[in-house]
Amino acid sequence: MRYLTPLLFLFCALTVQAQYEVSLTLPRTNFLALEAIPATVTVTNRTGAEAVLGGPGRGSWLSFEMTDKTGLPLAPMDVSGDELIQIPAGGTIQQKIMVTDAFAPTEIGNYGLKARVAHVASGQYYTSARVRFNITDSKPMWEQAYGVPEGFKGAGSVRRYAVLLFTDLSSTSLYARVIDDKSNLRLHTFRLGPVSMAHDPQITMDRENQLQVLFLAQPGIYAHCVVTPDGKLKKRSYYRDVEGNRPSMSLDSNGNVAVAGGVFFDPSAPPPSETSKPSRNVSDRPPGL
Template sequence: MRILILLAALLLSPSLFAQITVHIKPNNQSYLSYEPIHAQVSITNQSGRPLTLRNTGNDSWIEFVVKNQSGRVVGQITPAAYAGTTIPTGETIRSSFLLNNHYDLALPGNYSVYAVARTPDQNGRQGTRSNQGYFTVNRGVPSWKAKVGVPGVAGDEREYRLIDFNNGNSPQLYIQVEDVKFSRMLACYSMGRNLSFRQALKSIDRENNLHVLFMTTPELYCYTVINTAGETVKRLYHKTAGSTKPYLHTHDDGSIVVANSILYDPEKEAEEQKKFHKLSEVPGGFEQ
């Protein structure tokens, strides 16, 4: 009888109902050290009513447990506080969370992560756990690097690094910008898909901005300009003009342009394509 009463109490406990399901998936399989590591979390509301997930007291409605390749939990470097959300009945929401904000993931190695989501009636020792997601952090080997000063700031120095890296989806060309004086990474991100059989062209202008031109498809070249803060200040796409390839040209005043190319305009390209007749539109009796 006592066992039946205990089972009944457990069954009636609202925190034990399968109110939500949680799934996590890192955006990529592999990352470079200091690259933003995003995890996509999907939460499905199975409670039979609209459900609001929110922080209560000192308990966050969602938290992450990250482990290194030794199975040790990676401690938080800053407390996490995420805005709440409301999930309509029977629906699924998907949100992206940046793990680097709260966990030091710069060391190379294999990592795992899972999420724990809590409904308002659950405390910090309860919650619904997701599956485990896996990702790898790599240091990467620069194919090119250069140090420059910061205009207007005496003694400050930056190092630009280009790294060819496959993040598990496709080969990418990455940029890293480090504050040399304070040994601090300012930026690390992919500039785009890179066909590395043609070496990327790079040049530094009079403001010490880095200009990079690389082949992203057999027909398109990506032209990107990065400043000393690690920000992308320009990104344009160019097509080959004639039989020679685009290149970076430096003017006498120190400015840099892409030469021997046609600026790619996708809208204009689409309009040009409409001018050509499809094979199905060829009049009957005419053979090609």
């Protein structure tokens, strides 16, 4: 009988641990400072009954714990729980969350991230395994100061565009960054797309002080990106190099930018029918899109 109580305690502990299974994944290990970091949280319901997460007035059911390289917790990161989510018994859901909307680490170094899911009925929290990631940085390959035009937040201030080349473990990408020119504070950092350096990117500013970049995304496919003075990606379009007619970007005397050469290419469009010419392969789609 004296062994019964510990055994019952162990059984209860295992039962509580089995309510939810929580896992967390990141798309890669290395990120640039201030880059948006998307996380995918997977929750499997092991309660034996339908589980309800969130909903109006229920509060947050999902939170994240970020730690620095010493294990010190950083800012709390709760996710809005207004959306009602139902998980059938044994069912699984996935939530994609931009964790940097709550806190974006700026210091170069190693970080850890856990996801926590609340089980309201028991008051328990179920935590994923810790995922490690690195914040790093890169020197700009191109920089240009500009004044923020009227109609944009921060109008009249001086900022700076920077274009950066970032090589990860298995890929190379082109990034854009907006910096406050006076304080040198990094305001926005985001990925323009995968890049091949077989041809150097073309980079310029147009008459509206927009950043325009044309670069080789993969063999035969070029990407054209436009960034607004307030640091938002306005446009990303693609062109195919056809029979040596390589796309190129030009700036006229009035500050207007045009892309000439190549053929416009939509990677999200369905493949043409067999009778349509020219045809394209699924492999034409630039990786990472």
